Amino acid sequence: MGYKKSPPIYAKICNRSPYRQPGGENRAEIFLPNQISLCSQRNGEFLCTQLTQKTNHPRHFRHGRSLARYLSLLYTTHTEKFYTEVQEKILARYNKTFDWSLKAKMMGRKAIEAARVFVEESGISDSLSAEQFLVEREEMLQELFPTSELMPGADRLLRHLHAKGVPIALATGSHKRHFELKTQRHGELFALMHHVVLGDDLEVKQGKPSPDVFLAAxxxxxxxxxxxxxxxxxxxAPSGVLAAKNAGMFVVMVPDPRLDKSFHDTADLVLNSLMDFNPSEWGLPPF
Incomplete structure (x- = not known):
C-alpha cells in the first residue's frame, strides 16, 4: 500500500496489521483499559492521518470521520511493581528467581489463573499450591495497594477526554477488593468513568486472553x-493485548521496558508512556 510515514513507527504498525474490515467501513471507538489494567491500554488505533493514499487498512479513515469515540481504560495505576516485589520475595524462599518471562505469562490474568502459572512454571507446585500462594501474596498486597500511584499521563488524558465528552470505561481483571484498594486515593479520577467492569463481574467467565472483560465493557x-x-x-499486559484483539478491538500497548519486545507484535501501536499518546491522530480532540 502506498503511504508516507512520520514518524517511522507508523509504517511499522501499518505493515504488520493483519486486520481488514469488510465493506470498507473504517471506524474505531476508544476503549482505554486500566490495569489496573486502565483499558491498559497503552495500545491504540491511530495512523490514518499519516496515510497519503486511501487504503483498506482499518486505521485509514476518510477526511472528517472521527476514528475514536469510546475509551476503555485498563492502565491507570502503577501496581505491577507490587506484584513483582511480592512474588520475588516468595520465590526467594525456594532459591528461585522471578523473571520477566514468567511475569509476562501472569500479567492481566485472573488471580487464580495467574497463581497456577506461577507455581507450575516456577517448579514449586509440590511445595506451594496456587491457593496457598494467593493467601500469602494477599497479605502483602493489602499493605501495598493503597499506596498506588497513577501512571504518567493517565490523569491528563482522562480529564481531557472526559471534558470533551468522549465516553470512557474501565475494564480490568482485578476483583472488587483489589480495585477498591488500588483506587482509594484516586476516587475523583475514576468517577469520570462511564462504567467499570471488574474481573469478578458475572459476565466475565474467563480471564485474559479471553475477550470477556472487553466485550462486557x-x-x-x-x-x-x-x-x-x-x-x-x-x-x-501481553494477555490483555491478545484479549482485546480477540474481542475485535484495536490496542495501544504501553509495556514495561523490561518486557521482551517479542510481546509487542500483536499490538497496533506501542508507546513508551501515556504521555506519548496523541489524541488528534485518532480524530479525538487535541490537547
Whole structure:
C-alpha cells in the first residue's frame, strides 16, 4: 500500500496489521483499559492521518470521520511493581528467581489463573499450591495497594477526554477488593468513568486472553453496545493485548521496558508512556 510515514513507527504498525474490515467501513471507538489494567491500554488505533493514499487498512479513515469515540481504560495505576516485589520475595524462599518471562505469562490474568502459572512454571507446585500462594501474596498486597500511584499521563488524558465528552470505561481483571484498594486515593479520577467492569463481574467467565472483560465493557456504553471494531484499548499486559484483539478491538500497548519486545507484535501501536499518546491522530480532540 502506498503511504508516507512520520514518524517511522507508523509504517511499522501499518505493515504488520493483519486486520481488514469488510465493506470498507473504517471506524474505531476508544476503549482505554486500566490495569489496573486502565483499558491498559497503552495500545491504540491511530495512523490514518499519516496515510497519503486511501487504503483498506482499518486505521485509514476518510477526511472528517472521527476514528475514536469510546475509551476503555485498563492502565491507570502503577501496581505491577507490587506484584513483582511480592512474588520475588516468595520465590526467594525456594532459591528461585522471578523473571520477566514468567511475569509476562501472569500479567492481566485472573488471580487464580495467574497463581497456577506461577507455581507450575516456577517448579514449586509440590511445595506451594496456587491457593496457598494467593493467601500469602494477599497479605502483602493489602499493605501495598493503597499506596498506588497513577501512571504518567493517565490523569491528563482522562480529564481531557472526559471534558470533551468522549465516553470512557474501565475494564480490568482485578476483583472488587483489589480495585477498591488500588483506587482509594484516586476516587475523583475514576468517577469520570462511564462504567467499570471488574474481573469478578458475572459476565466475565474467563480471564485474559479471553475477550470477556472487553466485550462486557463494550456492551455498557450509553445508547447500546459499542461495535468492537470501533473500540480502542490501552494495555500493558501481553494477555490483555491478545484479549482485546480477540474481542475485535484495536490496542495501544504501553509495556514495561523490561518486557521482551517479542510481546509487542500483536499490538497496533506501542508507546513508551501515556504521555506519548496523541489524541488528534485518532480524530479525538487535541490537547
Amino acid at each position: 463494550a456492551k455498557r456504553f450509553e445508547g447500546g453496545p459499542a461495535d468492537p471494531s470501533n473500540v480502542l484499548v490501552f494495555e500493558d
